[in-house]
Amino acid sequence: MSSLLKIDDLVVEHRTPGRPVVRAVAGASLEVRAGEVVGLVGESGCGKSTLARAVVGLNRAASGSISFEGTPVTPLGLRRRTMTGVQMVFQDPYASLNPRRRVGDQIADGLRVAGDATSSPADLLERVGLPREFASRHPHEFSGGQRQRIAIARALAARPRLLIGDEPISALDASAQSQVATLMRDLAVSSGAGLLFISHDLSVVRLIADRIAVMYLGRIVEVGDTAEVWAEPRHPYTQALLGAIPKPDGMGVLPAELPGDVPDPADPPQGCRFHPRCPLVMDVCRVKEPEFGPVACWLHEPS
Ligand SMILES: Nc1ncnc2c1ncn2[C@@H]1O[C@H](COP(=O)(O)OP(=O)(O)OP(=O)(O)O)[C@@H](O)[C@H]1O
Numbered sequence: 621m622s623s624l625l626k627i628d629d630l631v632v633e634h635r636t637p638g639r640p641v642v643r644a645v646a647g648a649s650l651e652v653r654a655g656e657v658v659g660l661v662g663e664s665g666c667g668k669s670t671l672a673r674a675v676v677g678l679n680r681a682a683s684g685s686i687s688f689e690g691t692p693v694t695p696l697g698l699r700r701r702t703m704t705g706v707q708m709v710f711q712d713p714y715a716s717l718n719p720r721r722r723v724g725d726q727i728a729d730g731l732r733v734a735g736d737a738t739s740s741p742a743d744l745l746e747r748v749g750l751p752r753e754f755a756s757r758h759p760h761e762f763s764g765g766q767r768q769r770i771a772i773a774r775a776l777a778a779r780p781r782l783l784i785g786d787e788p789i790s791a792l793d794a795s796a797q798s799q800v801a802t803l804m805r806d807l808a809v810s811s812g813a814g815l816l817f818i819s820h821d822l823s824v825v826r827l828i829a830d831r832i833a834v835m836y837l838g839r840i841v842e843v844g845d846t847a848e849v850w851a852e853p854r855h856p857y858t859q860a861l862l863g864a865i866p867k868p869d870g871m872g873v874l875p876a877e878l879p880g881d882v883p884d885p886a887d888p889p890q891g892c893r894f895h896p897r898c899p900l901v902m903d904v905c906r907v908k909e910p911e912f913g914p915v916a917c918w919l920h921e922p923s
Contacts, residue, residue: 622654623651623653624688624782625650625651625652625687625782627649627675627685628649628684629683630647630671630681630684630685630686631684632644632674632680632681632682639886641886643885644667644885645667646893647838647911648835650671650833653814655809656830657805657815657828657829658815658831659817659826659829659832660818660819660833661818661822662834664820664882665882666836666837666882667837668787668835669786672818676708688705688706705781706782706784707780708775709775709785709788710786711787713759713764713767714759714791716771717771718759719758722755722757723745723759723762724754724756726770727744727745727770727774727777729774730777731777733778741755741773741777744774744777748803750766750769765792765793765795765799769803781812781813781814782815783808783815784816784818785817785819786818788800789824790820801817802827804817822861826850831843831845834861836893837885837888837894838893840913840916842857842914842915843914844914844915854920856900880897890906890907891904892909900919905918
């Protein structure tokens with residue numbers, strides 16, 4: 621599979637006057653290949669949205685690089701390409717659709733972007749599992765799950781090569797969540813596009829992602845094939861997320877609850893950022909950040 625999106629050592633900072641700088645993405649590296657689904661997971665506030673927004677140019681990169689189909693796009697991100705190559709589906713389908721415009725007209729915008737004169741908005745609605753006649757109606761007539769399908773139809777109309785879902789299911793009813801996630805996966809993969817799917821719902825990510833990237837306090841701490849990471853999570857944080865921390869003596873499993881809260885990204889711990897909460901912490905972890913992959917942990921230092 622060829623590389624579609626490549627993020628290297630990306631740093632993104634939020635600056636608010638009178639407040640310390642928040643380094644929300646602190647040297648993250650990640651790749652999405654054409655035709656694959658990458659699930660990005662991690663606790664609230666770890667920087668997932670900031671990373672996604674940097675990719676589409678809504679947040680500016682302070683350093684590091686982002687390239688799309690081999691072309692560097694940093695520091696402005698993909699904004700100039702967003703209209704054709706990349707589409708993002710946001711968390712809140714109530715906010716992302718224009719309440720005053722008919723659904724069909726909003727989908728038609730995407731078709732125009734792609735220069736697609738053969739498909740109709742009704743065709744796109746059909747592809748996302750909605751009746752063709754919805755095209756003449758307005759967003760307020762629909763449920764959250766239906767609106768998110770409409771937002772997906774609008775994104776797909778532009779024929780993106782990369783689709784990004786930033787928590788696209790977390791505002792939906794439980795019954796709609798896995799359906800919408802699976803739909804995004806099927807539609808992206810069948811058109812040969814890549815999908816970067818951000819979610820804190822691990823069971824859904826497990827269902828749809830080929831690979832999984834685990835983010836902690838601005839960094840990707842583990843990346844791997846979804847089935848392998850589930851079978852054998854290696855970073856203690858991934859183990860905690862999946863509820864399977866082996867005890868240091870190898871006997872049994874610690875409870876999934878991690879001590880303490882996520883540290884403040886404006887003042888991250890020295891050394892490994894996870895060390896204050898890590899049940900397997902060693903001396904080196906307190907002084908030196910593990911800057912290697914695919915498992916950024918001193919227990920898994922490449923030889
Ligand atoms: N516009 C902003 N100004 C200042 N700080 C921000 C801004 N946006 C995000 N942050 C901070 O950056 C950090 C990362 O936030 P981000 O929203 O990227 O995380 P996330 O993993 O997507 O979390 P969530 O799942 O809650 O959206 C958090 O500490 C957050 O408070």
